[in-house]
Structures are given as structure tokens and as C-alpha cells.
Amino acid sequence: MAIGTARGWILTCVAAAAVWAGDYDPTRDPLVNPPSLLEPPPHEADRIAGDDWIVRHLRAEPATLNPILTSSGHELTVQELLFDEPVVLGTGFEWTLNPAMAEAYSEADDHLSAELRLKAGLTWQDGVPLTAEDVVFAWEMIRSEHVPAVRARAAMDGVADCRAVNPLTVRFRFREALPTNRWRIKFPILPRHVYGRGVSDDPTLSRSDAHVQANRHPVGNGPYRLVDWSAGDRIVLERWAGYAGPRPHFARVIFRIVPDGNTALLMFKRGDLDEMMLTPQQFARDTQDERFARVGVKGWADQATVYCIGWNMDGTNPFFGDVRVRQAMSHALNMPLILNTVYDRLFSRSRGLFPPGSWAYNADIPLFDYDPKKAAALLDAAGWRVDAEDGWRYRNVVGADGTRTRVKFSFTLGFAQESKTSPQVAAVLQQDLRRLGVDMKLQALEYLTLRGRVFTRDFQAVVWAWTAEPEPDNAWNLLHSAARSGGQNFVGYADPDVDALLEQGRRSFDPQVRRGVYQALAAKVYEDAPYTFLINAPSLWAFHRRVRGVHFSPMGPAGFYPGARAWWAPAGEQLRGRP
């Protein structure tokens, strides 16, 4: 217990330090979002440095560059420059046909089948023609039970069949008529001539020497091709002359593999890196020196990552099954203080499930105000009364066998120890709850361990985050009662109204109806508080001063079309490359 208390005090001190230090205002920082950073590429080619190289930060070494096997953000960052897909995310999260690859997409009137037509004359980087067979092959591999294609399989679930009608046309058949079917065909493609022959020897696509080699030095079809991969050091891509789409502006993209963020920032200040993602701490404090200002500028924008506290209500604890308790928790959280101090005014307050920028975002949801009195009243109403002797709240809980036991309101909040901000949020909440007579213990766990606890539903409350998908239907997996086992409804939320809204949103083809449904869903879930929604995490990036053409989508500055392909450096400011 003594250790727990000591840790609590330390965390409280950390929070206090944050309160004291909270004087950063990004709107007054001259290095934030300068017009040059956002300037789109000009039409006059001679204004662009055509031979410059850009060195980007990669926070971990990719396990593979096979597009159906990649799953992490850092793998996708490299992969999206090597492989083009027929369907891409647009600048605002919208479903978009890739103009460099696809000619047309048409869905049948019954929405049970669709045809995708590829452009003629496409090739892979080794010169072999790219046809509908490659799309079909990728689909077969993704759904193969031997292939560990976690991300890709989840995305294309719902496609019942995929066939090549002719060399340029693919026909898809869907299991159900759903408005989200077009998203199901947004999956990567694979060169059949590279992988096809080895499938019988190694159906996993990831174990034989030939497949491992192909996954490390892939034959792609994107704007860049891989020229070098030095383990633990860097991955070098070069502009591919045969690319059918618009030519990207940097001749080379070099990814430096730097797992430690502080090291990366030092490298950036030295001029070893041209681009990196920053932590809030780095953005607000570690980039205030003259050394950084000499080489870099900063980008700051909304992003689709939602942070929240999840309350486990699967019945394993006597606290959070009651909506009044969850609402009390939400009222007890001092969000104004947290936004100003812990998050340095960089983060916006979350209004529930969907982030700003999503078409399902509901700007009219009334937020929980910080109101300890209301929280106390709600707890009283829920039967959690303050004991006059020790000041903690207790309730009589009836067990399954009918026996009554007096339970103290004491629970544990888990969070990732890697997070800089979660312990501070937790410490602020802990102080407020203590005044209310609720004993909240803090537990910092290594991310992987925390993930395991959440996955097996072995937690009481947890600081959690997810990146919202462009299609709000993905909320089904987080909230539907059927997703309590197997899905991601970790908190065990079950509400018939929510289930009905999710079903309705999934089946309706009227965009207006869907928008209304999901906005109502967001409002209902916010009020019901299976999660107490905290903030939308922003995109925080550093770029070298000469880099322009950066656009921030809800996915950040890359991960959509055109993303990093639109980045450019002005002629005369070329920094790297061959002299």
C-alpha cells in the first residue's frame, strides 16, 4: 500500500509540475503552420527542386513491406510509396478512386455486386503488366487462413467473391447490400507473378526464403521503388520512372530508422532528418531553441485519434454498470485544467466517438462540465454514500447468492507507462475523486501488457485511444453488444438503442439518414459514458524549412492521396542529393 501511495504522490507532483509549466500557446508560436509549409506545389516545374532528397523519420523497423501483411503505421508509411491501390483515401477522409490506377467503379442497383475497371497499360516495377488477375490474387491471399493478414482481412470482410471479368475489370460480389460495401474493396494488391508460384511451398507468404526476400525488396507499382534496406539503419526509395501517375517531387525518400523520439529530435536539429512526428512535450518545449528554429518549422492540425477512459461494465466490478456512476466520473474530470496544462493547449476536447472532420461528427453534443457537486449527487443517487468515519464511499452490494456485502468504492485505473500525458490526466482525476470519497489507484503498465489486459477484459478502468476510421460503421465493433466477445467492445457496453442505431446506420443508403443516425449515436454514447471522452489528439510534426506542400488530413500529413507525394522543395533550396 505504501508503494501505491508513494507512486500516487509522485504522479501528483508530476501533475503539479505540469500545471506550473503550462504556459505554451501554439497560436503564438511563429514556427507553427507557416504559410510556406502548406503551399501547394506550383504548376511551373522549374520552381521545384527536382533532384532533392528528403530524409524521413521511421520510428521502428518494418517487419515486412508486403502490403497485405503490413499493419503498423510505420510500415504503411513506407508501403504507400511503393504500392498504389485502386481505391485510396482522399484529403478529407473520403473514398476516392486512385486517378493513377482506376478508370471506373460501378455498383449494381441491388448493391450486391460491383465492377472496378483498371487503367490500361499499367505495369509492375519489373515491367510485367498489372492486370485484374493481380487484384484477384491479392484478394485470395488476404482471405487465406494461412496468411497473417490481420489488417487487410478486417478491411475486406464482406466481399464474398472476386473475379477477373477481363484483364482490366474485376467483379466483386458482396455478402449483403450495404452502403459501406465500396470500402470493402479498398485493399492492397499483390504481384501475382512474384508470389503466385511459391504459394504451394509456403502458403503463409512470409516464411520461405523467396517470400521473405520478396517482402523485403518488394516489386511494387507505386511512385517509388526500393533501392536499399540496411537493417537497423535506413530504407532508401528512389523515384520510379515508369510510374503512371503524377511524378513525385523528391527524387529520393530516405527513411532513417530511429526508435527513440528524443534521439530523432536531436538528429532533426542537426539536419539529419527532414521530417518527424513530435510528442506534445517536444512540440511545446523541446523545439523552442534557436537550433531548431534554424532548420525546422512545425505543423499542427486535428487528427482522428480519440483518447478516452473506458469503464469496464461487464459485471466483474460493482461500480460501472450504473450509468450515474459513469456520468459522475465524467463530471469529476477537470477537463479545462487538463487541456491547458497537461495537453499544452494543443489538443481539442473530444465530443465523442467521431472526430471533427468526419461527416458523422456532431458539434452539438453538450459536454460534461467539470462539476464535483453534480458528481457527488450522482454517486449518492447511485447508492454510493460517504462513510462519516473514514470519508470514503460505500454501498451494499447484493451478490449472486443473495448475500449483502458492504463494498468500498475503490478501483484501479490502468494506463500505458510509455505515455507522457496519461499519468498526469490520471493524477488530476485521482485528486478530484479523492475529495469525492472515491479511491482510485493508478497502475502504469507497459503498453503491450496493458493491451493484453484490455484484450482479455482484465481491467476496471483504462486510459485508451483509437484512431477513428473514415467510415463510422466501424463503431459497430466498439459498441455493439455482439462485439463484447471477439470484437473490440472491451468495456462490455450493451444498449438496445445503440444496437438499433448501429444496425440502422449500417443498412441505410441515404447519406442524410446515416448522418443523422450516427450523430444521434454519438450523442447517446457520449451521455451514456461507457467511455469518458477526453481529447482528439492532434497531428504534431516537424518539417525542414524548405519542405512545402504539406496537407494535414485526419490521418496526419501522409496516409492519404496524394499525401507525401505532393511535398516539394523550391528550386534553389535543394539541400541533399547528387551535386
Added chain:
Amino acid sequence: MVRYVAKRLLLAGVTLVGITIVTFAVTRLAPGDPALEAVSRGGASTMSAEAYARLRTYYELDQPVTRQYAAWLGRVVRLDFGRSFHDGRRVTDKIGERLPATLCLAGGAVVLSLAVAVPIGLASARRAGGVFDTVAGGILAALYSVPRYVMAMLLIVVVGVHLDWFSPYGLRSENFEDMSYPGKAADLARHFALIVFCFAYPLIAYQARFIRGNLLEVLGQDYVRTARAKGLPERVVLHRHAFRNTLLPLITVVGLLVPSALGGSVILETMFQWPGIGQLLFQAMTQRDYPVVMALTVVAAVVVLLCTLLADLTYALADPRVRYA
């Protein structure tokens, strides 16, 4: 001698198996597993328990731990370290491509440390208690007490970033392939300097004091007095008669330094972005890449056991009086 070597080798084998059992148990006991790591990498809101179970089967984690260990040991005996959980590559390939970077480091550090430590040790011993000995001793003691990672951080921030005299990160610059040969050499030196120094400075301090101590002991011996009495110059006495006899323990110390250099590489290689096996071990541990962790443990254990054995044997070779029963 043969019996001695055989006995030592047998003991080394038993020790090795013990080390692998402990490492195997510790890696499996650590919370989290590679399947969880793989399934949670994307953080997509769409992953499922079914995908997790499938990955556990894929990594053969659904088997009992004892059976996993037996299977692993069976493969290792045939020198098959298996494939990395992280990227499916052969573990031997992954280690092989990184070994040169680490060996360069360890070799460079040993050479540099000897090149500096021997003259300092000799000079200190020649006038023990003199100004040079006192000052050098003080500086070396101070250096020795600075932890490597503190020195590394200091050098990176001050010399690497602010003064920009050296490149503290990685092996080479971006346009290395377009440089002339002298340019390449200079580029490598700029990248090599700081990390090798960080590796070497505790060795310098340790070896210099070690040489000085041994020399002082030897200098008090009868045959040194005899050599001086014969009227030999002090330089000859020191170098030819005294120093040669301190080589023996030095060989042992250097032999034992190699494994410790490999061990120290985990932190330094990570801080300096040096793509060696220390960095690989660090990454493998955070990724729960069991086959790589196990293989590196075996490699490190073998190197330690071999170096200890070799140090003992060289000792016998260098000094005809030493014989093992």
C-alpha cells in the same frame, strides 16, 4: 592439457544449457507475446480475438512451454536458430549482417584503449607518485566513474549536435556512395569517433591503472634490479624486462573485455543509432522476438565462455611455467 580442455568444454556446455533455460523462461514469463504485438501494432478498431488466436498458432505459442523449449533446443543443436517472429528472416542472417558493425566497434575500442593505455601505464609506473602519475591517475579515475550512457549523452549533445564536430548517429551520411575515397574515409571517421571513444574510455582507465600496478610490482623484483645493476638504460629495463612480464595478466584482461564490450553495446548502439547486434537485441526484446533474443543469448554466452577459456589457454602458452593438470 587435453583433459583440462575437455573438462572445461564440458562444463561450458552445461553452463550454456543452463543459460538458455533461464533465458527461455524469462522471455516467456515477460508479459505480452509476439502475437499480441503483431495484432495490436496497427491499433485498428477492427481486430478480433480470432485473429489473435490465429497468430498464436502461427507463432507456435499455443504449445506448452516445455515443448517449445525442447523443439528450440533440438533445432539449435543442428545450428538452426529458426526464423525471426518479427520479419520471418533467418535469425542467423539477421545476426550476420549486424555482426561486422559491432565487431568493428569492439575491435576499434580494444585497439584504441591499448594504444592509449600502454604509454600512460608505462609513464605512470616510471615515475610513480610523480606529477604525471598523480594527474593521469586522477583523470582516469574520474573518467572511469562516469557511466557510459552519461558520457554518450554528453558527447552527443555537446560535441555532436551543438559543436557539430562529429556525426553521432549511424554509420555514414546520405550521399556516402557519391563520395571520393578520402571523403568516404573522413565520413566514416566522423561517424566512428564518438561511439568508439565511449566504448574505449573506461577500458583506457582500467587498463592503464592495471598496467601501472603490475609494472610497479614487477619493478620491485630481483631481476629488474639485476638489469639495472648491469647498467641497462631505464627505457630498456622498463620495456624489455619489466613490461613483457606484465603482458600475461593483460592478455587475460583483454580477453575478458571482448564479451563485456558486446554487453555494453546494447545501450551505446541504441543511443548512437549504430546498427549492430546490441541494437538488434534491444529491438528484439521490445518486439518479443523470442528466436532472436534466444540466439543472441547463445552467441553472447558462447563468446564469454570461449574468451574465458582462451584467456586461460593463452596464459599457459605465453608462460611455459603454467601448466594445467
